[in-house]
Amino acid sequence: MDQIKVEIDGSEFTAPAGSTILEIARANGVYIPTLCYDPRLTPYGACRLCLVEVEGARALLPSCYARAEDGMKIQTTNEKLERIRKTLVELLVSDHPMECMGCEKSGRCELQELAQRYDITESGYAGEKHEYIEFSENPFVTRDYNKCIMCGRCIRICREVQGVGVYDFVNRGFEAVPGTPFERPMQETPCEFCGQCISTCPTGAIKARPYEGDGRVAARDILRNACAYFHMSEEEMTKALGLEEWKVRTTCAYCGCGCQLDLHVIDNRIVEVTSPLMEGAGQGNLCVKGRFGYDFVGSRERLTRPLIRKGKKFVETDWDTALDLVAKKLGGTKKKSGADSIAVLASARITNEENYLIQKFARAGIGTNNVDHCARL
Amino acid sequence: MTNTIDDLETAGAILVIGSNTTEAHPIIGLRIKKAVMRNDCRLIVAEPKHIRLCYYADRWLQHKPGTDVALLNGLMNVIIEEDLYDHEFVAERTEGFEELAELVKEYTPEKVSGITGVAADDIREAARTFAAADNAAICYAMGITQHTTGTDNVVSVANLSMLTGNVGRPGTGVNPLRGQNNVQGACDVGALPNVYTGYQSVTDPDIRKKFEEAWGVALPGKPGLTATEMMDAAAKGDIKAMYIVGENPMLSDPNLKHAGEALEKLDFLVVQDIFLTETAELADVILPSASFAEKEGTFTNTDRRVQRVRKAVESPGEAKPDAWIVSEISKRMGYEMPSLEPAEVMDEIAQVTPQYGGISHARLDEGVTIHWPCPDSESPGTPILHTKYFTRGKGWFCPVPYVEPAERPDEEYPLVLTTGRVLWQYHTGTMTRKSEGINELDPHGKVWISPADAERYGVENGVTAVVSTRRGDIEIEAMVTPRIQEGVIFVPFHYAESPANVLTNNVVDPVSKVPEYKVSAAKVKPA
Incomplete structure (x- = not known):
């Protein structure tokens, strides 16, 4: 593949031709704020936070959309850009409930992060505010449009990645929201409850219902704040405090796709399941079983x-x-009847190491090759 | 899979046959959709019922259950007749082309149309689409293998792939989608009756000697019984005791009455599981084991990628990891296996298994992606198989004639019953049916029946029907839908209260011993 050279904030980077400015920046650890961007989706250019200044360009360019060209000189931050970004965040915040304390997403909210970055505690733009009721008519997805910032990520991931299209913008102007057809409950739409919309929502507008509450919010906030204060990563901090692992990377126990999971654990309970972005078979996407099907682990029927x-x-x-x-x-x-009168069934659901030991036991311990599992069933 | 999940996105054409991918392998389904929606891949779906992938397909070949060989031979007939095959690949990398060409000659689109119910022109167009792509992949699942002709079906898939030169490059290949999280790994590490780890034959004296030295004990040389054969042998009284770990044959075996009788006849049955399954209910001893979230280890996924499983929570009560339990039993029976951590067990696997030679927990924990074969610790693994030559050298075209399924519809049982999965549930439901939300959305199983058949047999949508075969009958809610063809009904097998496998036929493929879950003669009536 052809390589191009670009200069970002005075440093030179090489990247494959066809990369966007944002992709090059992210790959090289250069921060550009975004709200409507998700690497799983095609660029959208709606939030304008990723605007950058390119030498010789007529206007500021959205870096998520703009392809880098050889020799481009790019500024990702300067006074003008930061002023624009701050104003954009202030406008979003002006119609956002400032109740982060009670919000499930607190600590992982992309809007909250930007508000913090730009030191916005309340918006200078007083105006009308939405007052929607929360939709939680199904077991898995809660929608709170008061927190929606109209980035369209839920609409796009449902259409572009899941190929289903449960959501689209309904209504016009100030009343527009990403809604379901005719405002039907989600289980009356073709929704597959994969929760990809939850995984991409930058705010607390779309949430995983089974994982609400749990005292997790407080724990996460405290940990986040402590991490920021001591300049430590979450992992370092959990270790230093002797806490349980914050999240544990593992492999899904359902079908053969082998998606990577992060099991979020508090008090010996799996309180949430997510998948690392752009890694493994799923690339951050899961299905209904992988995202929501793990209450069996803590089932009372075990x-x-x-x-x-x-x-x-x-x-x-x-x-x-x-x-x-x-x-x-x-x-x-x-x-009495010989080793071959015994049969052993190993399992397609247990680990390689365990299957190895079980077939070894059958062959070396009992003395029979009567060992199989349900590969055929 | 000969290729990886990742490189499906780069295919110019994909044939999905016998796989309801978006429901049984949702994440691979996403990759196929992405290939179609973003990369202009042309999708051909061959499937008796309308599945979601049909919405993305260029062409949907709605063949009758059990006619896969005829359909594949028909596609190859067109490709050879119209000279669309890959001459270079066929000449350099394969043998037996003449015999194949001779056999498929008689499978004209018109003749195949008569067998499969697919229009002759659809067969022609699908063949042209598949052959025209620079890189074309085939994905299949149990819709191909769970037939008395399962082996024939797989061979035919391989024939089509080789004929069009679609082997050994990204976006090509013969890609069986394995249904369970570690079914690939269980096979890899020797949980099979005829091979040790890495598919090394138990009948080969040199290999046996290697394992005898590794394990310090004399080993039997006679291949053992497969799972289905075990049940037959138990029913006959030849198998007297069984040790079943993490499996639920009392829902997953064909002809459950037969399986139940077989297990009841055992002198001793021990079941090791995380829940009291239908199988555990028949046990003499039940041993509580740890779930995947409570232990360390690895799973190997469908594209041969070995990945870590890590402990996140403690097991409830006194439940123990399977490795501990089996080691304790072995010790008490006089064969003491060294007490090893899972990472050390993987090292032992690596020592005796060429394909896993370079795989260790330490390497995986560094974040390295490894698809086996990975012969040594320097090897990056092998994402794509057969890039230069096949395991046997040249690829052998094995011509396969079409043979009918074991049981055909007749006057008494006029319908074809086929079974499979739905998105919401997993296998025998041991895990998913314990999930409250999932069961709110999918509370029970439904039999799919076409509007014409529903009218003919007086069955109503949403009302309980009785489905019967020669093995037994079940009561299940009817779902009248045009998504299934006339003459065919579909029952998912996850539900204990409407167990599809009461109905299925316990005849097996002669080579693979896979039961014919996909075709049974059945009838329906209102309850």
């Missing part, structure tokens, strides 16, 4: 003690008794 059948009932027992019985029965069967 088996917690070994059980032994007594007639038609099961009675609880301790591990030693159960394991001794299993070893005695399998051993006895082997002695």
Whole structure:
């Protein structure tokens, strides 16, 4: 691929031809604020926060949209750009509930981050404010249009990535919101409840309903603030404080796609599931099972003690008794009828390491090749 | 998969056959949609029922269940007749072309149309689209394999791929989409009756010797029984004890009455699981195990990518990781396996498994992406297989004639029953059916039936119907929909209260031993 050279804020960078200015900046750790940008989506150019000044250009360019050209000289920050950005954020904040304390998204909200950056505690633009009711008519997605900033990311991800198109802008002007067809509840639309809209929403407008509450908000805020104060990463901070892991990167336990998951854990409970952006099979996207299907881990119906059948009932027992019985029965069967009278089913759901040990046990421990799993079923 | 999930996006054409991708592999479904919507990929869907991917397809070939070989032979007939095949690839990398050409000659679009129900011109156009693409991939799933002709189906898919030279480059390949999180890995590490890890045959004396040395014990040389054969042997009394880990044959096996009788007949059954499954209810001993979120290890996904599983929470009560449980049982039976951490077990796997030779937890924890084969610690892995030659050297075209499914509709059972998955649930529902929200959106199973059949058999939308086959019958809500063709009904297999596998036929493919879940003769009536 052809390479181009550009100068950003005085430093020279090389990038593949066809890259946008924003892509080059992000790849090289140069900060440009955005609100309507998500690497999973085609550029949209709506929020104008990513405007940059390009030498010789007639106007400021949205860096998410503008392709870099060889030899371009780009300024990502200067007094004029910062003034524009601050004004844009102030305008957004003017119709945004300033109730971050009670907002689930606090600490991860892109608007909050920018307001902090530009030191905006209240908007200087007094005007009409929306007062929508919250929609939570389905088990998974809550919509609070009071917090919507009209970036269109939910509309676009549903259309461009999921290919479904549950949302579109409805109404006009000040009343416009990303709504469902005829304001129907989401389960009456073709919604697949993948939650991609939740994963892309920059504010608290679209939230994962099962993960609301949980005291997580407070914990996250405190941790975030502490991190900022001590200039530490979340990981360093959780380690330093001896807290539980904040999130644990793992692999989804559902189908064979193998999406990467971050399990967010508080008090030994999975309180939220997200997927790292642009990594693994999913690239940050999940399906309904991967995003919402993990309450089984903490289910009260989990088996917690070994059980032994007594007639038609099961009675609880301790591990030693159960394991001794299993070893005695399998051993006895082997002695009486031969190793090949025993069969072992390993599992397509447990780890490689465990499957390895189970087939080793069947072959070396029992002495039979009667080991299989449900690959065929 | 011979290729990766990532490179599906670069395909110029994709044939999806026997895979309801957006429901069973939603994230791979996204990649296929992206290829179509953003990269002008041309999609051909071959599937008996209307699936969501049909909305994105250039052409939907709605063939009858069980006629895949005929359809694929028909596509190849057109490609050879119209001289659209890849001469260079066929000449340099394959053998047996003449025999293939000879066989597919008789599968004219018109003849194939008669067998499959797909219009002859659709077959022609689909063949042209597929052959015209610079890079064309084929994705398939259980719709191809779960037939008595499953092996034939897979061979035909491979034939089409080789004929058009679509092997060994990005955006091409034969891509089976594996249905479960670690079904690929379980096969890779030897949870199969005929091979040790890395598909090394148990009947090869040299290989057996290698494992005997590694494990310090004499090993049996006779291949074992497959899961379906185990059930038959248990029913006959030849298998007397079973140890079942994390599987639920009492919902997933074909012909559940037969499976139930087989398990009831055992002298001793031990089931190790996270929930009291339908299978565990028949057990003599139940051992509580740790879920994926409670232990360390790796899963291998459908594109052979080995990825870490990490502990996030503690197990409830006294539940233990499967590795601990099996090691304890083994020790008590007199074979003590060294007590190892999961990372050390992976090192042992790497030592005896050429494909995993360079894989370790340490490497994966550095964030390296590894698709096996990865022979040593320097190897970056192998995202695309067969780039220069096939495992056997040249690719062999194995001509396959069309054979009918084992059970055909007749006067008594006039419909074809096919089974599969829906988006909301996973396999036997052990996990998803414990999820409150999911079950609010998808509370129970439904049988899909065409409007014409619904009228003919007096079945109403939203009302309970009885579906019967020679094996048994179930009660299930009817969903009358034009998305299924006349003469065919579909029942998802996740639901214990309407278990599709009461109905399915426990006949298997002679080579792969996969049961014919996709075709049974059935009838319906109002409840």
